[in-house]
Amino acid sequence: MMLGLYTLPQWVLLFFSYGFLGWVWESGYVSVRQKHWVNRGFLHGPVIPIYGFGAVAILALCAPVAGSLPMLFFSGMFWATALEYATGWAMERMFHVRYWDYSTEKWNLNGYICLMASLCWGVFSVLLLRVIQPPVAGIITGLSGPATAMLATALTLAFAADVAASTREALDLRRLLEQLSASREQIARLQRRLEIAGVFLQQDAREALDGLRKEGERAAGVVSLRLEAARERRRRMLWQMSRQLEQLRREGKLHPGLTGPDQKAIQRELSAMHRRTDEMYRRAARVLQRNPGSTTSRHPEAMEELRTLTGSEP
Structure with missing residues (x-):
């Protein structure tokens, strides 16, 4: 035709x-x-x-x-x-x-x-x-007509499979950016609640990002090491928040009715952190590595964190 x-x-x-x-x-x-x-x-x-x-x-x-x-x-x-x-x-x-x-x-x-x-x-x-x-x-x-049709069909099938895999990676990237943004907002809210420990915790968050960059230089390309280091840092930060909340509750500086939801929020964040698997990060990293100039106006800080975690900094 x-x-x-x-x-x-x-x-x-x-x-x-x-x-x-x-x-x-x-x-x-x-x-x-x-x-x-x-x-x-x-x-x-x-x-x-x-x-x-x-x-x-x-x-x-x-x-x-x-x-x-x-x-x-x-x-x-x-x-x-x-x-x-x-x-x-x-x-x-x-x-x-x-x-x-x-x-x-x-x-x-x-x-x-x-x-x-x-x-x-x-x-x-x-x-x-x-x-x-x-x-x-x-x-x-x-x-020839048959050769053209066969080649076009084979390329189209390979192309369709590539589109499906690449779309999955792009959606993983979107989900990770959304989750990391939500995580940062949740931690920032808890930091504001912990006025006594707030300055220290915020400083620790900044130091964590710098620490990841230094570790990345020592373990370039080893995404699993970067991710495990990041999880451990965030885990320590959340545990510290949990202890501070409990201490403030015992000292009567926070109403018991307010600490319960915060403790649950910390537990939810710990669970969400472990649901973000290494493979999800690797798929997202492949997208960023193929597109080093990519940006996002919705999740800029999460994008910076993700690039650092996966070693995909431009």
């Missing part, structure tokens, strides 16, 4: 071809900036979908104006920028994380798009239709 210039399997192969080329570009660029290899993108495999979808959209929508260089440039820039904005907005709503953030760039719109990136999309559109597409299309259309 023909869909415009190509059959459906051929469109699928074009999507994967440009998704792969986008992955090569992004991984190479980010790796140079980070000074170590980065498998860039939301997925595990060598495909960045926004490049694939962007290329297919440009091929389908900009072909009628391909004869005019200015029209091709601005048309491609418009459609690709619209796709980038919609994708960034949807992913942040779904996962509470920005996988790219242009907030520090000039002439950006809500951090999802910026003028420089849009201009790059325009240049890419011209190169795509005038330079890159002819040889790529020649290779794909040169394949």
Whole structure:
């Protein structure tokens, strides 16, 4: 079945071809900036979908104006920028994380798009239709129909499995950020209740983060050691809070009716801490390692803590 210039399997192969080329570009660029290899993108495999979808959209929508260089440039820039904005907005709503953030760039719109990136999309559109597409299309259309269909099917199945696994990791990251934020708020509330021990406990929390960084330097890449150290520090902090609450209750400085809920809150936090398994942290770490520039406006402190715990600091 023909869909415009190509059959459906051929469109699928074009999507994967440009998704792969986008992955090569992004991984190479980010790796140079980070000074170590980065498998860039939301997925595990060598495909960045926004490049694939962007290329297919440009091929389908900009072909009628391909004869005019200015029209091709601005048309491609418009459609690709619209796709980038919609994708960034949807992913942040779904996962509470920005996988790219242009907030520090000039002439950006809500951090999802910026003028420089849009201009790059325009240049890419011209190169795509005038330079890159002819040889790529020649290779794909040169394949037999059965070979094209089989290859497109195999790549689609692998892609679907990758999307499922990567989405699970992204949702784990979201849950961890939410849980760590809730944990920080709960501990801060208990610290405020413990006026006598408040300053000491807050200082201990800051020292814990610094301590984790130092331990991370000694045990780089050993996520389980970082996590166990963090659990032990938080466990000691919660036990200290529990003892302080009980002491204040005995001394009559807190009403007995108020200490009960606080003690239960401490027990809930201890239980929640142990439910956050090492594997959940590892899955979240893989997302952060593939996207070192990712940010979150909802849980910034939790993101910093998670990067420190997993050794995923940019």
